[in-house]
Amino acid sequence: MQRLGLISLFSLLVGCQSDQLGPRPRAPHVAAAAASDEGPPSEYPFGGDTYRYSGAFAGTPAPPLMCQPGTTSGATYDGFLVAEVDNTSLDARLQIPGGTGPFPLVALIHGYAGSKTSSGDIASQLLAEGYAVLRYSTRGFGESWGQVNLADVNLEIADLRSMIGHVMDDANCNLDPAKVAVTGASYGGGHSWLALLQPTFETPSHTIVHIVAVAPIAPWTDLFYSLLPNGRTNASIDGFGGLKLSFVNGLYASGIRDDAARPYPNYPDYFAAWHAWINVTEPNASDPLWLQIRDGIAGYRSIYWQQEFWNNAVHNRIPIFQVQGFTDDLFPLPEAKRMLLALNQVEPGYPITSYFGDIGHPRARNKPAEVDYVLSLIKPWLAAYLKGGTPPAPKIYLALTRPSSEGFVRSNVLVLDDWNQFSTSTASKTWEDEPRPLVNPITFAQSGITWDPLVMEGSEELKPYVENPPPSALVSTSYASYKVKAKQLSGGGDLTIAGQPTVTLDGFVTGHRVQLNVRLIEEAAGVEYLITRGTYTIDAGVGVEIGQRRIVIPTYGNYWRVPESHKIRLEISNVDSPYLTPSREPSTTIISRVRLDVPIR
Incomplete structure (x- = not known):
């Protein structure tokens, strides 16, 4: 795709809503944030839809x-x-x-x-x-x-x-x-x-x-949370998160059509411009172009x-x-x-x-x-x-996930009536180490790695994925790790993770926007397995320092068993690239009193 200049992009995007070539639909009124982790959204006034008639x-x-x-x-x-x-x-x-x-x-x-x-x-x-x-x-x-x-x-x-x-x-x-x-x-x-x-x-x-x-x-x-997760599962529009760089660009590339019988771009102008904009600018809830993207993706393409x-x-x-x-x-x-x-x-x-x-x-x-x-x-x-x-009768089926070398076993599928039955207790570990600084590398050269379009197309049809995902970049000035043995968390014996672990920490942030990423990794004998990951973004607004916060970072979750002799490594960083685009805004975060809470059964 030809890279558009920011000025021309601004002009193009401003015109996208007013040139829908069709009637402007009534804007839905939905939630700024859910009242709880379990409820639907309350009302929020999204702007009009952006789309193109043919x-x-x-x-x-x-x-x-x-x-x-x-x-x-x-x-x-x-x-x-x-x-x-x-x-x-x-x-x-x-x-x-x-x-x-x-x-x-x-x-x-x-x-x-x-x-x-x-x-x-x-x-x-x-x-x-x-x-x-x-x-x-x-x-x-x-x-x-x-x-x-x-x-x-x-x-x-x-x-x-x-x-x-x-x-x-x-x-x-x-x-x-x-x-x-x-x-x-x-x-x-x-x-x-x-x-x-x-x-x-x-x-x-x-x-x-x-x-x-x-x-x-x-x-x-x-879809807005899926592509730009901010760590607030039911409030994706409350502070925009970082872009899933490798996925978004891999999908975009896979969808470009080259067909002599259809000699025109199969992506409309606004869609190509959206893609360019999210790749070259920092997510910004004050930017009218980002607001248009939010309204279009959350307001008119997401059931939630x-x-x-x-x-x-x-x-x-x-x-x-x-x-x-x-x-x-x-x-x-x-x-x-x-x-x-x-x-x-x-x-x-x-x-x-x-x-x-x-x-x-x-x-x-x-x-x-x-x-x-x-x-x-x-x-x-x-x-x-x-x-x-x-x-x-409605049921919840939960299959224990295992490494690619192990086959699927039906007896490893848990069948429940209610989500709250999944985990039976919570195991916790707190590290009272010396405070550690995470300096966001705003000059970090973002990796150009994207998912192979053939891999993406195969996953869309549930074809087997047998390769290894691209590893996350490690930046020494923005990296902290903590380890604990599985048997210490379980109280003895194997540890079965059942749900979404969370990472809670004290953070003093110098800067107005920060993206904190976590990864939970099983350390086996010469082998490592990514159990789950998560991300959390705080944006106080330009010119406003974030300062001292108690920060809770949720992970996506898993159903995964760690043998008692293996270790779990928690990684915290401003960078999880090429998966997520690192923030372009400067920040330094001093983290301390890090606690890992793991739902188990």
């Missing part, structure tokens, strides 16, 4: 997707369907199982940079279960026309309803409008969550469609911040089966936990089943046996809502 890039629906009379059973139909919102032609595939209909329908949405041919193995399994399967390339990807708007509620999520509506209105497809489910991994998982905003809708021919179940796999629920969902749609109690990775450093455990807890606070006993394991984006391994196990759980759950029968 205009000259809408294409033509040639050939159209049409089911043929008398040949539906076992058929596959390919062609284009038109998105009603702006007449963009999207490339689609509808597969019909054998037998007689009407057939329940599963809309299977691909991952980022994927297409209608993605996740063919999952589509085959769904067909074998008797479901019709609709896959389509979302706008700007595959051979679909239009441009990528990153799962925007006013475009891509409206497209989802359009695609379902078109095949429902084709009587020759023989589909059941009362039995529809939506699923997908990563980008498709984000779509799946956002489908809950309007689970019942009318097609162009006035058929009423009911989405009766969704299964988001390795998705985001707050949708007040319409919490006020109305949540009471539909549409069943959910969510899958999230303990070891997924892009969309980690908090993305699922926040929704699990908030849903049950608003609607006690909400029918949500959750699976947490070694699944998703790197460093998740996606071991084939574990992926198969997860699918074996989803299949009977899905059948209960699409075929009829007694719905299974």
